[in-house]
Amino acid sequence: MQEAGSVGIVETKYLTFAEPPNEMVLECGRPLGPLTLAYETYGELNPAKDNAILIVHALSGDAHAAGYHHPGDKQPGWWDIMIGPGKAFDTRKYFVICCNVIGGCQGSTGPSSINPQTGRPYGLSFPIVTIRDWVNTQKVLVDHLGIEQLLCVAGGSSGGMQVLQWVVSYPDRVRLAIPIATTSKLSAQAIAFNEVGRQAIQSDPNWREGDYYGKMVPRRGLAIARMIGHITYLSERSMHQKFGRKLQDKTAYGYNFLADFQVESYLRYKGDHFVKRFDANSYLYITKAMDYFDLTQAYGSLEEAFAGVQAKFLVISFSSDWLFPTYQSKEIVSALRRVDAYVIFTEIQTDYGHDAFLLESEQLSSLITNFLSHGWNQKA
């Protein structure tokens, strides 16, 4: 294993396009423009422009996937363990791109952006965006960077959905695809959890039909949504191992409704922390995009969706993931095998649940490293 390092200090860049009257028409039928995408890149695009990897983020992710924004920055990008010199997405070999989805709140156009027609934030007047819209905007960025074909598109959870949409929408633009802990459509249970999160936000009196910018934000609702989300990202076993019934800063029950247990205090911390960096309306839009994603419904069947795929696949699931369980990855794999695609499937044994894709894992790193390097060497 080579010595792994950091990409160092990085800068978020912005691409604005679809200026009126050339707005992008979204899947819902409504036009949207101008559109700004926040993105970061790591490593160097080679002269042949064939070493580019697009990383697609999940619900709460952003364009900042690796490195630090300034000296003294404590928090590296969300997938820093995987992206950097000597890491799985090795920036000495590959040019790595990550951009924030539209509808988000971390630099790309979303409900908290100013609507140029009104001079006020969009709020709920922002159109519903879908995974397909996300991929279409990402393609504009890839075109802008002059990349004919991506070496790889990779992502976990709803990032994995975008990977699948990429190979379906632009089959000749992707050589390798790494969908991790994902599904071709959310289960009723996963939609239910998203809905509870949205209801928590919408029932916060500060939400005001999404028109809260410049006023009190619906922080309680968003924090609760995040708490629920967090429960679904962990497994029963990992929660038990991490917290058990341990008490927080006390030795006996308080006999009140303050946080007695460590798990309560952890969830409250996660919720409060999330509110500082995330917009409640974006949470509504992004979870809705996930709910709507259904390749079977969109293309007739999963086989038909994948009929033209050209990429080679590395499909990974995690044994303790009950939000995007292994059987959903197997459905994807099964359809890919039926259309004769090259596909590697493996279920990684772990107790960490859905969140496992964001955690340090020798197995995950080694799978990705080897898959990429053999795919890279085997140029078409």
Next chain:
Amino acid sequence: MGGWTEEVRLPDTGAVVRLTPEHKLIIGLIEEGARVMDLGCGEGDLLLALKVLKKVRAEGIELSDACVQACVAKGLFSVHHGDLDEGLADHPDKSIDYVISTNTIQVLHRPMILIREMARVGKRCIVSFPNFAHWLVRLQLFLKGRMPKTEKLPYEWYETLNIHLTTIVDFRDFCRKAGLKILREIPLWTSARRKCTEVRLLPNLRADTAIFILAEAKPLAD
């Protein structure tokens, strides 16, 4: 499971694979450019050898995640982490030229289901297994009254994964019942010097391993 392997350096890539004598024999049976699926492909040694030497399109199914990882490290692009007892439902009839299962059928819970699946999916099936009627096995049971342990069957009875051991004669019956035609039998004997030779005389007594080449027979026998 069990038996010894030999390191073989492959041309072009210089990759080193570990092959058993059966593997080497099987490589010789397969024509260039065929489509091959290895069931219980382990770390992908046979598949990589076939890919490099015979330019096959190689596909593997393997139960162990560590083995799948090793296959990916070898540069194989079709490897499925799964249980053979679940069958081969994703594969259309006769979509593979050779479906191979080396030294694996005896660990399956339902070998009959898998062998029928192999014959449905494959134009040809190549199956190898340790022959439980080999004289060394017979002697241990007959003279010592003990569970046999040999180079091919190295495990204690309480640790072995081999739950469906068979003999060459029994396997012939099994193929008939499964509706399979035996195209060729290759009984093998490996000497103490690790030289592997085909056994012509008294194969069920003298062969420690057998390779069967099979195809679906029509109509299916009951």
